[in-house]
Structures are given as structure tokens and as C-alpha cells.
Amino acid sequence: MRDPARHESETVERFLDSTLDSVDHAEELAVGMAQRAGFDEDELLKIGMAVRESVVNAVVHGNRYNANKKVRFSVVKNSERFTIRIADEGEGFDHADVPDPLAEGNLLAGSGRGIFLIRSFMDELQINRLEPGGMEFVMIKYMGPK
């Protein structure tokens, strides 16, 4: 039987403080919407982890816990895509400069796996530099037949 809730569009947008509490809040919002969208438990876990990793990046590396900077968080669900956008107000970075955590010399590094994990968990990841400053992570899960 067709579940009407799964086929409805839904959008949420928040401006989050640059604190680790925002990581929990963003995860809760995203996973709640993903659950209503009909994603299974495994996908919910992946979406939650991707959101956590990207909000941590925005808070810690982008905004550097600056209370005057916000993390823009939005989730848009339609019949085709579940799209999460997370943007910071930091200085930006060139994601090509991020070392490959699977490279032999980096395997035992104490950090640097966040972006790799996001790519592993989501169907698409776009990393965009924003004007006048900051970075935006656009993470997409395809809805597909369920």
C-alpha cells in the first residue's frame, strides 16, 4: 500500500550555534525526516553519521566554535532526493588538499576521516566554496523505490 507520508515533500531549515550541541540537534532533525521519508535503519544510521561529521566540520574547522558564526542547516525531501545542506561561515578550504585517509602513510593518522566517511555514507557529496566566505556540504540520498 502506498504510504502517502513518504511521497510528501518536506523542508526544514535552521541556523545553528557553533557548538557541539548543534551536532546532536542537526542529527535528530535529519534522522527524523529521513525516518518519515521511509529510509531503513541502516540508511538512517548512515544519514545520521554523515550529518554529524559535516556539522562537526562546520563547527570545529569552519566556524571554530565562534559564537558569532552560525551553521546553516537545511534538509529538503522530495520524491527523488533527500538533500542535506550544511554551510559554515569560516575561511574555507580546498578539499583537494585533504589527505586521503586510506593512503598508506595516512592510515594511522589520528584524524582526517570525516569527509571520507560522508562520501561513503551518502549517494552524492558536493563540497562548495561560498561567497563571500565559508564552505557548504551538500549531501544527497536518492529516494528510489522502497
Next chain:
Amino acid sequence: MSVKLNTRQVGDVSVVDVSGRITLGEGSSALRDLMRDMVSKNQKKILLNLGDVSYIDSSGIGELVSGFTTVTNSGGELKLLNLTKRVKDLLQITKLYTVFDVHEDEAGAIRSFA
């Protein structure tokens, strides 16, 4: 509290029962501090029981790796016990599963220390 750490001795092996969430902040720093403290006290055989770890993020993975490096560089051994599916999947994705010596039963893990 995000993570709970309980340490017990089984012979000359220090078993750390980890429960909760190993995430950026309190969780990962608690694990880091404990392992550094153990190494400073010359505890060279450390078994991390991760059976009750409900969640781990990249920061938590980083602390496991840093702990492994610290213990190994000091001439010790750090092994993992009772990985949940989530933790095992993460270690496999990040190609770390084969770096660690992973066990599924405590007695066997204890015996495996040199």
C-alpha cells in the same frame, strides 16, 4: 555522560570495558586520557572491550588509532574485543580492521598477548 570506562585487571592484561558513545568531545577525550595514563603507568597490555559502544564517529576512530600508536610505540600491545557491527563496519570502511588485533571472546584475547 557520553562514555563510561571501567578498567579491570586480568593477570597482567588491563581490560577496559567501554560503554556509550565515543564521539568528539567528552567521549573521545576520556578514552585518550585513559590510554595515555595507562601507558605512563607502564601498563603495556591493553584490551579494549567495545561490546557496549553504541556509537563511534571519526573522532572516536581517531582516538582508537592514536591509542594503538601510542601503546605500540611504547613497546606494548592494544587489542580490541567484541566489536559491534557498527564499529566493525567503520573499521572495515577505513581499512583499519586489519590493523588491529580483533577478538570475539575475552579469554582468547587475554591468551593472545605476548
